[in-house]
Amino acid sequence: KNQVEQSPQSLIILEGKNCTLQCNYTVSPFSNLRWYKQDTGRGPVSLTIMTFSENTKSNGRYTATLDADTKQSSLHITASQLSDSASYICVVSANRDDKIIFGKGTRLHILP
Amino acid sequence: DAGVIQSPRHEVTEMGQEVTLRCKPISGHDYLFWYRQTMMRGLELLIYFNNNVPIDDSGMPEDRFSAKMPNASFSTLKIQPSEPRDSAVYFCASSQITSGANTGELFFGEGSRLTVL
Helix, strand or coil: CCCEEEECCEEEEECCCCEEEEEEECCCCEEEEEEEEECCCCCCEEEEEEECCCCEEEECCEEEEEECCCCEEEEEECCCCHHHCEEEEEEEEECCCCCEEECCCEEEEEEC | CCCCEEECCEEEECCCCCEEEEEECCCCCCEEEEEEEECCCEEEEEEEEECCEEEECCCCCCCCEEEEEEECCEEEEEECCCCHHHCEEEEEEEECCCCCCCCCCCEECCCEEEEEC
């Protein structure tokens, strides 16, 4: 069964600190993996996309990694800012039947 | 482009009433998706269209839900009759994908928060 599991469910850190969010998936055959950021009361916005051959991709202070062998991805946030407070959703796409599977997200709170 | 536009942003209604949610996708996008988001279940795909044609509606919970896309710039999601368990945020997203529905970035609207009393 195609599944995307994210951890932790929620995370609280102080402003300026780094953090890492995890995503494990069992989607097959794998097409790509995206991380979305969803601010409270808004729609999700794509941060990064990674295909099978990519293992690291950065977008400013956000760095995503992908290990296609272990089917794991992480999103690392460096020098966190208050505006990073949001839900981060891991989304994996399958090549078959145009399936897009969403994780339930990690709720990140940045404290001043 | 103004992005994906949804209306209403908030809807409060009583059980049994009909609810219609509206979506205007980004011009030129050929895929349109309707999602429902709750705390317990996260984002769930309800239905998606390709070139105005419904492709997969297996996520539509039951016959009370229906969706239409009469043209490339407009879609509706209707719930009739509504029930308290339908309370959620409903998102519309569009995408421009050259091959398949799963390779392009999804652009989401701001969502319609539905509360059924």
